[in-house]
Amino acid sequence: MTVAGTSIDTLVVGAGQAGIAVSEHLGKLGVPHLVLERDRIAERWRTSRWDSLVANGPAWHDRFPGLEFDDLDPDAFASKDRVAAYFEVYAKKFNVPVRTGVEVRSVVRNAHRPGFTVETSDGVIEAQRVVVATGPFQRPLIPPIAPVTPVTSNKDKLFQMHSADYRHPAQLPAGGVLVVGAGSSGVQIADELRRAGRNVFLSVGPHDRPPRAYRKRDFCWWLGVLGEWDAETMRPGKEHVTIAVSGAHGGETVDFRRLAHEGITLVGLTKSFNDAGVVTFESDLAANIKAGDENYLSLLDAADAYIERNGLDLPEEPAARDFLPDPDCVKNPLHHLDLTEAGITSIIWATGFSLDYQWLKVNAFDGKGRPCHQRGVSSEPGIYFLGLPWLSRRGSSFIWGVWHDAKHVAGHIATQRSYLSYQDALERRGKTHRAVEESVSVSETNEISETGVN
Known part of the structure; x- marks a missing residue:
């Protein structure tokens, strides 16, 4: 079945968590729609993650309200393949009208008529509205400081890859590894490589470091009851701060000192490379x-205050405030590193x-190519965005957060349809009234003709 020639009220681009979520809400509101996915449902979970990845939040939290992980303990962390399977089941449960293997190549607003013309790999579609549910992980970003010439003494090229392409340690040539970036991905990959016997250097920039759990509650629960997930604006100075958290090994707090004591060499933010390597x-x-420690302790303080304020009976955990001693790499940090000498x-x-929106040829972006929107409702009427960080709140790019954002976007679409339905009704009444007048006029003419009046 081809999509060519299809005319639809709302087209959803992408069948990841954002696309599946908005389809559920659109379906419940009776909005005719179609979801197009260039690969498979939840493809990024399948092929843009490393093999051992698990969700960073527990199963009770990292899901949609309409379906639980029935084969997992609520406090367990789902594997990436289990998450992908979850979204497939969810799509079937809510009859998501998805077509896979169809790529959207361009979206252009129609001239002098409503809606958009959408060019796909399977033909042209006409849509009144378009929901862009392609998420935040569109184009792997490698900074311009990355070496572009051979740097080792034997003139072999240094092997480089983005974390999106990393799968397992055996992908890499023998030798040491420099991991640049200490958010959730960088930390987990560095730890996996260290466990595989690699000599690992981890470049650590600004980061938040919440506890995995505190006083018998996961940090996801703490951020919820403390209102942090619903924070609507990012704190100044936090724009480039990552979150170091992990569900690996049953879930554990990311502790950079522990990683260093176990063999990883920590270094500061990567600044530059020279031609000598x-x-x-x-x-x-x-x-x-x-x-990072201050961020960690601030959450413990807020949790303690919440417990006291609400009279909760949760066990104290004084050991959570104990830190390991600073390792030598922190006390005497490296400022320069010869990659060849270090065996990297x-x-x-x-x-x-x-982000990559070259295919979206509408007036919905600022001078830097970033979407202009209010809670996902674009500055270009009829265009919507979903799945982006801070779309409406801190939790917007998380599984449960995108579901709530999708509900708002679907509601906006339904409201717009109601206004247009009113306009259509007016036009239909107008046509009916004109038809009645024309019928009466013809009838009167016939009566005059039959009476012979001159």
């Missing part, structure tokens, strides 16, 4: 570790992603 790091490692043959860039 020497990398320079910022002198900020200790400051970044300290700021690979670099993994865990440096995030950029």
